[in-house]
Amino acid sequence: MGTETEEQPHGAAVVADGFGLKGPRGWAFRKVSFRAEPGALVAIEGPSGSGRTCLLLALTGRMKATEGHAEVGGLPLPRKMAAVRRITALGQVPGVSELDPAFTVAEHLRERALLQRRFDGSVRALLRRPAERAATSRARIDEAVKAAGLDLDALPKGERTSVRDLERLEALRLSIALALIGRPRLLAVDDTDLKLSDADRAEAWALLRSLAASGTTVLAVCSEAPEDALRITTVQDESEPEAPGAEETAATETATEETAATETATAETRATGTATEETAAESGATDATTEEGAADALAETGRA
Template identity: 45%
Template sequence: MAVPNAASDAAFTGARVRADRLSLKGPHGWVYRDVSLTAVPGSLTVVEGAAGSGRTSLLLTLAGRMKPTGGTLAVDGKTARRPIQRLAALGLLTEVNPFDEGLSVREHLNERLAYRRRRDLARTAFSHAGLDLSDLPEGDRTLARRLTRDQAVRLGIALALLDEPHLLVVDDADQGLPELPRRRLWRTLHELAGEGLTVVATCTDARDAAWAADTVVTLGVSEEER
């Protein structure tokens, strides 16, 4: 179990997440069903599941962006969606909040900072996300379409951290990444949790994340089988 740093040293204040038999049923059947998990502040929870198992929908539910049809969810004791939304931030979810491929990294950043007073958050956010702008082809002028998958995921994390969230959700953490970048990304998420943030990330295969995760939840497996 990850142990967050002392309150005076922690970079983030994590949320406690408790889902009990959370379910979502759509017009074509169950999207996900009877998912239970508890994530404490400063922990990394990995949700593993095949394509079509409801991974993305579960993340959106945990972050207050989608309403479940069954079960209960509390994030720091909040059960209504709007208060949960204020606590949770979304990393890159390709089908939900894709980057504008014609905009640069700087333009995406400025867009997110437009209504924030603390513009100094950007440097810290990029550092925590493990994204060095000097490694990009044209620095912060690099267009989103020129980013590698690893860089895009890390940019999504950095932009999410600008919201100063208590809960960060990251989708498809292992998608399109070779083994080494995949392991490095899990290390970054593990380190964010170590700084006090509550992190929930999805993947298709959790074997590379086992060392980093405090909890692994496999979708499509009943609670009794876990």
């Protein structure tokens, strides 16, 4: 137990049956049904406002569905949301897991590795010598950066390059590298092809295909899915009028212990000059997403 082989990522199968999420102003998405095998590349496409981001967050245990059911890696949703969060990771999701433009690439990578080591490491790993722990963290960072295709030497100032100076594609690669540090079974990325040229879009999809081929299941929100991906199309549901006073609520749910632990680690890492947005997002700070349906779903939680 605890060997490096066992820690390697292996994809999580995803199954949805009549999956839906309703907020105070109506349905964010509904009647979503599909089955994806481990290591599949799943593209969630649809018009803006059709609930693509909400579906992404619901399938990764960050938002609570109100209709139907789904399973990720055999874990039922919404009943096992906390367990699903532990085997999934978010790349870029605007308003939820954004990069801090004022911080450098190195600062983002170091903090994520520190958080990963603090909360996901074994007791034996925590008792290792500082130099050994640092070497392990560096190895994880290098592995994730390589898998994400992020060439640190090609950046304007190497790993000391600020996020604000990154090109759109490089920022996407960095967000994916941060997610991969945790070696998730499922990787979720929002706005995959937003503001990318045709050439950069092709590179982005090539990257996601390589991650899926290596065994990690990939969910990617996009405006136009590639032909070789499993396409899930979201559409706005107009069968029911908007219901501002709806009793059903789609709330972002996080475990209490996860929230407390994450806040502690964030304070500690800020003191060393590093920062992360995803940690805050997964502890409940999901103020907004790129979809209008996400804001609707969060309104009744008091966090909109």
